[in-house]
Amino acid sequence: MLEIQRIRNEEEAIIEGLKKRHFDARPIVEEVLSVDEQWRAKKGALEKTASQMNQISKQIGILFGQGKQEEANKAKAQTADLKAQESALKVEVDELDKKIINLMYQLPNVPNALVKSGGSELDNEIIEEFGEMPVFGFRALPHWEITDKFNLIDFELGVKITGAGFPVYKGKGAKLQRALISFFLDEADKAGYEEYIPPLVVNEASGYGTGQLPDKEGQMYYIQEDDLYLIPTAEVPLTNIYRNVMLPDENFSIKLTGFTPCFRREAGSYGKDVRGLNRLHQFDKVEIVRIEHPSNSDKALNEMIGHVKGLLEKLGLQYRVLRLCGGDTGFAASMTYDFEVYSAAQEKWLEVSSISRFDTFQSTRLKLRFKNTDKKSQLCHTLNGSALALPRIVAALLENHQTEEGVNIPEALHKFTGFEKI
């Protein structure tokens, strides 16, 4: 959520910035400001009335204390009008309050200066490419044929037990999964991220904290009976560790990591997009999260990019880095870098990681602040990224490291898998 102060002070800059998302913010921003003005007027009136009420009440108390019953009762009679006024104003103020919040929830984050204007993925910028595109001297198999051939993942079995999008990993497939998780966590640990095992179900407040609610309500599995949500990413529980937190000074750089399964309803997805491991309802992911001083946000983002590059290189995967255009950048992010690996078998790029900075967009909702040198509270910056999401990495590994005989496991994984080939 954008800060109301910022909307008041930088109206035009925000509207201009959001054009890069092909989002016309003017009607909303103008309404916010107009409602905000009404709110302030009503709020002022309400506080004035409350102040009068408080004074009279105090007087009544003193009069009763002095045993002056009559005068006290007389004073009581005066309050009826004020009280009616107060409760009417309160209702109005509450309504205006809700109106502003609802409007603010509709405003996405303002893209960073580096972000190009654009409406869809077609406008994303390719920032960097690494490695050689895979070339095979034989017919390369898509991963779902490889997993089938070597008995690594049983999609049908998942359908039987649960439904489509819930694969069953088995044998070397399961071991590869576990190895990747260990590898990613070890690498994050080496890079200074503290490991957490958070809950996989979160309450409504946490969903709002990181911005999944109300924007993406339909994307999360919801447990009605307990009013809880299955996490769509570890970002939610990890970042919410710091909800309503005031860091005591400016000297902080908080780095968290965690492995969790992630649950996504993916309503509306169909066809070849969901083939094999490309899009699942349940998948595993190691996430990295950072909470930073605003002045350190750039540096943190670059470190995260470097970290993911390192992972992909150690896995021997060729990749490219994209900076998403305004229209393709997520609602809460001000800038996002995607990592993609080319699948020769599927003849398309697979998104394997996404790193975003949110500036104060999440911390506004989270109330995540620090005390600056002037002893004032100031909002922190948050960032997060996948490091890495398993399914597409597994798909990329199987497809790009395949030979006519099987699949070569990258050396970095050997100590975790216990085998070098499939």
Place this chain on the structure above:
RNA sequence: GGAGAAGUGGCAGAGUGGUCGAAUGCACUGGUCUUGAAAACCAGCGUACCGCAAGGUACCGGGGGUUCGAAUCCCUCCUUCUCCGCCA
């Protein structure tokens, strides 16, 4: 799941309808004293919002209610503790 108790400022802990944003102690900050430190003494010490300011409003687990007035009474939810039940 059942029965009971409790949730107050950074911590501890008073406060059961009126001048309570809240005693007191500890911690913390500044000062006096001291060669320095400690001790002692003095002063200060929550957050948010509105306002140029003076100031005002709100906050005693969350939400709602009673009342002129609520930390205090009522309802409800949450959490913690004790006992019972169930259970990996």
